[in-house]
Amino acid sequence: MADPIRVLLVDDHQVVRRGLRTFLEVQDDIEVVGEASDGAEGVARAEELRPDVVLMDVKMPGTDGIEALRTLRERDNPARVLVVTSFTEQRTVVPALRAGAAGYVYKDVDPDALAGAIRSVHAGHVLLQPEVAGALLSDDQSGGGSGRGPSLTEREREVLGLIADGRSNREIARALVLSEKTVKTHVSNILMKLDLSDRTQAALWAVRHGVTG
Numbered sequence: 548m549a550d551p552i553r554v555l556l557v558d559d560h561q562v563v564r565r566g567l568r569t570f571l572e573v574q575d576d577i578e579v580v581g582e583a584s585d586g587a588e589g590v591a592r593a594e595e596l597r598p599d600v601v602l603m604d605v606k607m608p609g610t611d612g613i614e615a616l617r618t619l620r621e622r623d624n625p626a627r628v629l630v631v632t633s634f635t636e637q638r639t640v641v642p643a644l645r646a647g648a649a650g651y652v653y654k655d656v657d658p659d660a661l662a663g664a665i666r667s668v669h670a671g672h673v674l675l676q677p678e679v680a681g682a683l684l685s686d687d688q689s690g691g692g693s694g695r696g697p698s699l700t701e702r703e704r705e706v707l708g709l710i711a712d713g714r715s716n717r718e719i720a721r722a723l724v725l726s727e728k729t730v731k732t733h734v735s736n737i738l739m740k741l742d743l744s745d746r747t748q749a750a751l752w753a754v755r756h757g758v759t760g
Contacts, residue, residue, distance in 0.1 A: 551578040552669045555598040555626070557589035557615070559607040563654070567602060567631075570658045577665060586615030593619060598626050600669050603648070605632040605639055616646035620744065627668040631656070649747050650674030671715035673750040699740060704758055706733040710746050711753035 554577055556564045561584070568579050581596045583589035586603075587610040593601055601619075605612040616628055627649040632639065640651060649668040652661060664674055699707065702723075709719045716730045723730070734746060743749050752758075 549576070551576050552600055552665060553578055553580045553596070553598040554665060555579075555581050555583065555589065555592055555596060555601045557583045557586065557592075557601060557607075557612070558604040558631070559584050560604075563604075567661075571662070571665075574662050577662065586610030586612055586618075589615050590618045590622075590624075593624055593626050594622065597624075600665050601626045601628045602631050602665070603628050605630060605643055613642050613646045616643065616648055620647040627671075629664055629668050629674070631661070644675075644747060644751055647745060647747060667713070671717075671746075672713040673710065673747050674713060675711075675750065675754065699737065703733055703737050703740075706730060707737050707749060707753050708758050710734070710737075711750045711758060713750075 554571060556567050556579060558564050558567070564582050564584075568582070571577050571579050580598055581592045583592045585607045589601065589603065589612075590610070603612045603615060610618075612630060612632070616630075619626065619628065628647060629650045629652065630643045630648045631652055631654055632643075633654045643651060650664055650672075651674065652664050656664070667674060705723060706719055709722060714722065716727050716734065719725070720727045720730045725733075734749070737749055738744070738746075741749065741752055743752060
């Protein structure tokens with residue numbers, strides 16, 4: 548049996564953390580390894596505990612979730628961050644994803660869907676809900692990799708389209724009949740050519756520029 552997915556909860560409301568913990572602890576493949584009440588504590592706990600997935604609120608006193616996301620990315624922390632929030636405005640969605648979030652769900656999400664989202668981002672997927680993708684498409688702010696950028700090969704565009712569809716490297720390899728090692732090389736080349744930092748940013752670039760799998 549595979550090791551459980553190690554999850555860190557970061558939210559300033561204790562009742563929210565307690566509710567999340569209560570539900571997640573009954574999942575056989577998920578283990579809550581710690582909690583934090585703000586972004587700064589969340590970063591410190593993520594560095595200490597090295598969780599697989601962080602459930603991160605956005606609006607918190609002191610260091611908010613977006614700043615915590617940026618800090619984790621700067622420190623090359625490998626944890627995948629799933630933003631869990633009640634805020635749906637574009638000004639919240641876009642910065643969170645640009646800061647490195649691997650997915651975005653709302654606090655009223657169905658519990659089983661939340662567990663599925665945790666498993667999905669842990670597997671390497673990028674979760675973009677339809678309304679979030681719409682916000683990204685309508686966003687006019689300039690960000691990393693904006694504009695047409697360097698030309699990608701046809702194979703790289705295929706890989707990028709599948710990243711935007713939320714596919715993991717293993718799934719891309721199966722779809723394109725390639726080895727996982729070859730897919731990883733294509734992903735690295737895409738990030739380098741587009742001057743992007745991770746596959747989440749690549750998915751956002753693909754959505755904005757109409758590259759689909």
